Amino acid sequence: MTDFDPIELKRIRWRSRRGLLELDLVLERFLANGFEQLTTAELFAYQKCLDLGDNDFLDYVNGKAEVDDPELAHIIGILRAA
Amino acid sequence: MTIPVRRFDAVIVGGGGAGLRAALQLSESGLKTAVLSKVFPTRSHTVAAQGGISASLGNVQEDRWEWHMFDTVKGSDWLGDQDAIEFMCRKAPEAVIELEHFGMPFDRLENGKIYQRPFGGHTQNEGEAPVQRACAAADRTGHAMLHTLYQRNVRANTQFFIEWMALDLIRDEDGDVVGVTALEMETGEVYNFHAKGVLFATGGAGRIYAASTNAFINTGDGLGMSVRAGIPLEDMEFWQFHPTGVAGAGVLITEGVRGEGGILLNANGERFMERYAPNLKDLAPRDFVARSMEQEVLEGRGCGPNKDHVLLKLDHLGPDIIKQRLPGIREIAIKFAGVDPIKEPIPVIPTCHYMMGGIPTNYRGEVVIPKGDNPEARVNGFYAAGECACASVHGANRLGTNSLLDLVVFGKSAGDSMVEFIKNEMPTWKPLPANAGQISLDRIARLDNQTGGEEVADVRAAMQRTVQARAAVFRNSENLALGVKEIQEVAERVKRTQIKDKSKVFNTARVEALELENLIEVAVATLISADARKESRGAHAHADFQQRDDEVWMKHTLYYGEDRRLTYKPVHTKPLSVEYIAPKVRTF
Numbered sequence: 001m002t003d004f005d006p007i008e009l010k011r012i013r014w015r016s017r018r019g020l021l022e023l024d025l026v027l028e029r030f031l032a033n034g035f036e037q038l039t040t041a042e043l044f045a046y047q048k049c050l051d052l053g054d055n056d057f058l059d060y061v062n063g064k065a066e067v068d069d070p071e072l073a074h075i076i077g078i079l080r081a082a
Numbered sequence: 083m084t085i086p087v088r089r090f091d092a093v094i095v096g097g098g099g100a101g102l103r104a105a106l107q108l109s110e111s112g113l114k115t116a117v118l119s120k121v122f123p124t125r126s127h128t129v130a131a132q133g134g135i136s137a138s139l140g141n142v143q144e145d146r147w148e149w150h151m152f153d154t155v156k157g158s159d160w161l162g163d164q165d166a167i168e169f170m171c172r173k174a175p176e177a178v179i180e181l182e183h184f185g186m187p188f189d190r191l192e193n194g195k196i197y198q199r200p201f202g203g204h205t206q207n208e209g210e211a212p213v214q215r216a217c218a219a220a221d222r223t224g225h226a227m228l229h230t231l232y233q234r235n236v237r238a239n240t241q242f243f244i245e246w247m248a249l250d251l252i253r254d255e256d257g258d259v260v261g262v263t264a265l266e267m268e269t270g271e272v273y274n275f276h277a278k279g280v281l282f283a284t285g286g287a288g289r290i291y292a293a294s295t296n297a298f299i300n301t302g303d304g305l306g307m308s309v310r311a312g313i314p315l316e317d318m319e320f321w322q323f324h325p326t327g328v329a330g331a332g333v334l335i336t337e338g339v340r341g342e343g344g345i346l347l348n349a350n351g352e353r354f355m356e357r358y359a360p361n362l363k364d365l366a367p368r369d370f371v372a373r374s375m376e377q378e379v380l381e382g383r384g385c386g387p388n389k390d391h392v393l394l395k396l397d398h399l400g401p402d403i404i405k406q407r408l409p410g411i412r413e414i415a416i417k418f419a420g421v422d423p424i425k426e427p428i429p430v431i432p433t434c435h436y437m438m439g440g441i442p443t444n445y446r447g448e449v450v451i452p453k454g455d456n457p458e459a460r461v462n463g464f465y466a467a468g469e470c471a472c473a474s475v476h477g478a479n480r481l482g483t484n485s486l487l488d489l490v491v492f493g494k495s496a497g498d499s500m501v502e503f504i505k506n507e508m509p510t511w512k513p514l515p516a517n518a519g520q521i522s523l524d525r526i527a528r529l530d531n532q533t534g535g536e537e538v539a540d541v542r543a544a545m546q547r548t549v550q551a552r553a554a555v556f557r558n559s560e561n562l563a564l565g566v567k568e569i570q571e572v573a574e575r576v577k578r579t580q581i582k583d584k585s586k587v588f589n590t591a592r593v594e595a596l597e598l599e600n601l602i603e604v605a606v607a608t609l610i611s612a613d614a615r616k617e618s619r620g621a622h623a624h625a626d627f628q629q630r631d632d633e634v635w636m637k638h639t640l641y642y643g644e645d646r647r648l649t650y651k652p653v654h655t656k657p658l659s660v661e662y663i664a665p666k667v668r669t670f
Binding site for chain 1: 332
């Protein structure tokens with residue numbers, strides 16, 4: 001784990017609750033398995049994902065849409081494998 | 083301990099379509115308005131609505147609001163209140179055009195008008211032919227609606243309290259609603275929101291079922307708060323289901339899979355639909371397939387270690403058809419069921435989608451409860467709209483695309499009623515009772531001090547298993563009676579849940595424990611209401627009472643949490659301006 005602010009980590013966990021069930025399921029699995037291994041850079045990228053609209057976020061995770069932002073491509077890759 | 087107080091003219095709980103539409107009405111009228119939401123408003127569950135919003139605009143084919151009204155009454159299996167249904171269907175064109183003017187990006191026809199698509203249950207001239215009545219913004223109608231309404235609210239200076247969870251309703255000694263107690267997740271602090279009017283727009287509670295399409299946030303918070311404050315819940319036995327959701331996940335597998343030749347199998351590998359529907363087999367109507375599936379499970383022919391689902395086989399179609407004609411299905415199966423349908427069948431189960439019941443309101447969005455001889459006395463200062471409310475327009479079953487319409491029509495109507503009430507009847511705030519917020523503090527203290535209790539996740543799973551097994555699509559007297567007993571045992575366990583993390587800041591475990599206290603109220607209400615209704619109507623299909631019984635049962639159920647009793651109130655048979663639509667046998 002990183003030296004990321006522990007309160008920020010808790011906020012991230014809450015913000016992983018979404019409006020779409022499919023995202024809830026993927027992110028729940030990821031939070032239980034994978035999240036704690038993220039580097040600081042990956043955590044910043046994940047935070048950025050959480051600011052996406054739910055439909056865009058899901059399309060990225062499902063591979064329905066290409067991820068243009070290089071900052072996000074790597075973390076979306078991790079989520080796709082989760 | 084004194085609880086800090088924030089004061090507003092109006093407080094809205096819930097930032098989805100209904101809450102945002104109501105808030106806009108209030109803010110634009112100049113009232114100081116707060117919206118409390120557990121998540122950022124544009125990530126409310128309204129975002130999941132894809133199908134569209136219905137309105138008899140007649141842009142593609144001739145259409146009339148009277149036809150829309152007939153379809154909605156018939157869809158409701160004559161449990162919907164006809165004044166509220168008329169109100170909604172008449173207002174629909176205006177509501178959609180208003181959204182268009184707000185900037186919502188609807189799909190268009192070449193002539194520039196809003197495009198309309200067909201949707202199940204919507205017809206011309208009382209069932210003569212299907213009609214194109216659904217207005218959509220691609221497959222993101224709910225998303226577009228949320229963004230449009232959120233932006234308008236920002237412009238109108240609505241004050242948002244994001245990542246705040248409302249905990250309890252505050253009623254004074256007259257029974258009037260004077261505010262709501264809420265938890266700021268970022269600090270863990272509890273506040274009283276003192277208001278002249280409070281509106282609940284907290285959405286559905288589909289998470290009471292093990293199989294649900296609802297997002298995790300749909301925990302029936304408004305319903306739980308209402309029950310704890312002595313407000314009854316209406317028609318809680320009516321839940322809409324989809325036959326084929328991925329078991330253990332809830333993600334839907336489209337009916338197109340069976341259309342293309344997919345078949346359902348039980349644990350013996352038998353194509354059981356041949357027994358229930360020798361002609362239509364796997365293509366029998368949605369509710370019939372769902373009940374047959376559940377009957378297989380109840381009779382011990384379910385699949386998997388818990389024998390709790392059946393299998394949807396499509397490998398015999400061959401990889402080409404699966405990939406070409408059923409795009410996305412393979413990915414869903416791999417991701418959420420862990421199986422590749424080219425090689426293996428998909429585990430499926432009837433899956434809860436929508437709650438028809440809720441907090442009793444009239445078409446003005448005012449919460450109404452029995453008082454003396456009046457079955458529908460207004461609760462001063464209390465309003466509800468959207469899925470958490472029961473107006474009742476959906477009655478025993480909802481038509482597709484009527485839910486987004488419900489949000490905007492009744493969100494606006496409730497907002498208007500609140501403006502009128504606050505400006506005409508509330509020159510100032512009624513005082514908060516001395517013990518305002520105490521019940522919330524007690525609930526939190528109980529959680530913090532509980533020892534030897536059970537994990538929230540375990541009790542929640544027990545609740546979901548019970549509701550799924552006893553009150554999903556296959557209902558009979560024996561099963562429902564068992565469910566009533568079992569769910570009350572689970573409710574006792576909810577009183578003793580324990581959390582390990584006692585920290586204050588963004589404590590998700592605490593939030594989930596508090597949410598479970600709301601879910602269980604909904605679950606108990608559902609079982610008790612369903613057990614009592616000895617007929618079949620809409621989504622409530624009772625194997626021992628297979629006919630609709632209008633003589634005895636054309637009435638709304640009201641469930642009171644404090645003593646878990648039921649009363650009933652009449653269905654509104656008098657529309658606002660047109661003739662009553664008399665009951666008929668529902669055939670399609």
